[in-house]
Amino acid sequence: MKKLNADFISLFIKGLAIGTAAIIPGISGGTIAFMLGIYDRLIESIVGIKKNFRQSVTVLLPTGLGIVWAIGSLTFPMGLAFEFAPLPTVALFAGLIVGSLPALRHDLPKRFSVTSWFYILIPGLIALLLGVFSVIGELDASLILEGAALLPKLTLIVVGFFGVSAFVVPGISGSMLLLTIGFYEPVLNSLQRLIENVFNIQGLVPELINFALLGVGALVGFVVISTVMSLLFKKYKQEIHLAIFGFIVGSIGAIFYNYKIVPVYQNLSIWMVLLSVVTLAIGTIASFGLNRRYASR
Numbered sequence: 001m002k003k004l005n006a007d008f009i010s011l012f013i014k015g016l017a018i019g020t021a022a023i024i025p026g027i028s029g030g031t032i033a034f035m036l037g038i039y040d041r042l043i044e045s046i047v048g049i050k051k052n053f054r055q056s057v058t059v060l061l062p063t064g065l066g067i068v069w070a071i072g073s074l075t076f077p078m079g080l081a082f083e084f085a086p087l088p089t090v091a092l093f094a095g096l097i098v099g100s101l102p103a104l105r106h107d108l109p110k111r112f113s114v115t116s117w118f119y120i121l122i123p124g125l126i127a128l129l130l131g132v133f134s135v136i137g138e139l140d141a142s143l144i145l146e147g148a149a150l151l152p153k154l155t156l157i158v159v160g161f162f163g164v165s166a167f168v169v170p171g172i173s174g175s176m177l178l179l180t181i182g183f184y185e186p187v188l189n190s191l192q193r194l195i196e197n198v199f200n201i202q203g204l205v206p207e208l209i210n211f212a213l214l215g216v217g218a219l220v221g222f223v224v225i226s227t228v229m230s231l232l233f234k235k236y237k238q239e240i241h242l243a244i245f246g247f248i249v250g251s252i253g254a255i256f257y258n259y260k261i262v263p264v265y266q267n268l269s270i271w272m273v274l275l276s277v278v279t280l281a282i283g284t285i286a287s288f289g290l291n292r293r294y295a296s297r
Contacts, residue, residue, distance in 0.1 A: 008062045014038055015066020022071060022167065022174070023078045027093050027255060029067070030170035031248050035100040035291070038063070039170065040233065046226040086264045091276040094255045095283020097248060103291035104245055109238070119239050120246035127171045127250030131258040141182040145190045145210050153213055159183050160217025165225040171247020173254065187214070 014036045021032040033039040042063060045056040081089045109116060141159075144152045159178065166174035178184040190210045197203030232240050255261070 007058070011038070011059060011062035012066040012069075015063040016070045017066075018063070019067035019070025020074055020078065021093065022067070023074060027097075028170055028172050028174070028247075028251060029167050030172070031097065031251060034170040034244060034248070035097070035104070035287070043168075043226050043230050043233070046223065047230040082260070085272065085275065086261060087268065087272055087276045088279040090255050090261055092279040092283040094252055095280040095285075096287040097252055097255075097283075098280075099284040099287025099289075100291050101249070102288065104248065107241055108245060116242055119242035120249070123171065123243045123246035124250030127247045128253045128257075130173065130177060131254030134259040135257065135262050142186045142189070145183075145186045148206065150209075153209065156210060156213035157217035157220075159187075160214035160219075161221035161224075162217075163214070164218040164221040168222065168225045168229065169247065170244045171249075171251040173251065173258075 014033070017036060018029040018032045021027045022029045030039065033042055038059075041059055045059040049056040049060070078089070112120070141155075144155055147153070159181070162181075163174045163178050163183075166172040166177040178187060187210075190207050194204065194207035194211065197207065229240070
């Protein structure tokens with residue numbers, strides 16, 4: 001019983017970390033799950049929920065509660081941190097990722113072949129380019145979410161699918177992917193309208209339809225991508241680990257170059273730069289120490 005409670009608390013705390021990461025632009029919840037050593041376990045729990053329902057629930061329930069709790073309770077304070085100290089905030093999370101790299105590298109081949117570098121560099125470039133495209137992209141899908149026509153709105157199923165897929169794959173930020181394809185701001189605006197019209201049925205229904213379609217796509221994407229990742233891990237475990245390592249390394253660059261952080265560089269004081277160096281160091285040292293002592297993959 002004590003072991004079960006300890007496992008529940010451990011998974012809940014790791015869920016908090018995953019949910020917190022989901023709030024920060026450029027960071028993937030999958031990255032944090034992989035760093036914490038529970039990525040494989042989560043994927044297998046999702047895929048095997050029918051076969052081993054009880055066992056899967058003991059993993060997914062506390063982790064899911066932690067994710068929801070973090071997103072619900074930390075969105076506002078993290079928003080304030082990002083508003084008043086954006087670079088130090090993202091630097092802290094970048095440090096957490098940098099500090100985990102030695103532990104992640106430990107699971108890879110001692111020497112990289114040409115093929116190994118291919119599996120690392122291509123995913124790394126993809127992760128980095130998502131940040132670049134999020135800056136230069138000018139797509140706007142507002143008409144789809146604000147319009148009344150149902151046929152265009154079916155696009156939201158595809159958007160939900162890819163949005164959650166990015167959350168599942170380590171190193172890929174769902175928020176940046178949505179912004180690159182022009183749906184990030186429109187989805188946030190739809191959420192705001194939903195909250196504002198919670199007591200107005202006429203205004204509430206269109207937004208509920210938007211999120212119902214997004215939810216369908218997200219649910220399908222969550223199951224499909226988790227199943228694909230599970231199969232890939234079984235057949236190509238080493239190659240997938242190399243690719244994930246590449247995605248995570250590339251995402252470090254994307255953290256410092258994306259649609260949210262680039263405008264910050266225009267009016268950056270020396271004190272913010274110094275504070276960012278400090279938070280980067282704190283994140284790196286803390287992550288390195290925690291991974292060395294606790295993380296098991």
